[in-house]
Amino acid sequence: MKQRAWFQATCPDPAFRNGQQAVKDAKAACSISEWRDEDTLDTLAAAYAETGDFASATRYAAQALTIKDIPPLDAKRIQHHLTLFQQNRPIRL
Structure with missing residues (x-):
């Protein structure tokens, strides 16, 4: 679920992006992880x-950045994403 959501949210090809489905899948994955997984x-x-x-x-x-014991590289990546969102920019890989 999480991988599909990530792909649908960040794929550089718009034909494969589906934000609404990505939100549904990511919410389900967050529920499974009890909202405690930074990724x-x-x-x-x-x-x-x-x-x-x-x-x-x-x-x-x-x-995500408030989760305890985030590996430094993960925190740096999430901080970069946060900066993009604050600039009203989505992630494109």
Whole structure:
């Protein structure tokens, strides 16, 4: 679920992007992880950014950064995503 949501939210080819489905899948993955996994929260943030809801994207990326014991490289990546969302920009890989 999480991988599909990430792909649908960040794919450079718009034919494969589906923000609404990405949000649904990412929310389900967050529920499974009990909202305690930074990568899953980052995926939800990316999905919201794809739908144009940058306020929610910013909120969930910021929440991801509050998870305890995030590896430094993961925190740096999520912080970069948060900066994009604050600029109203989605993630494109």
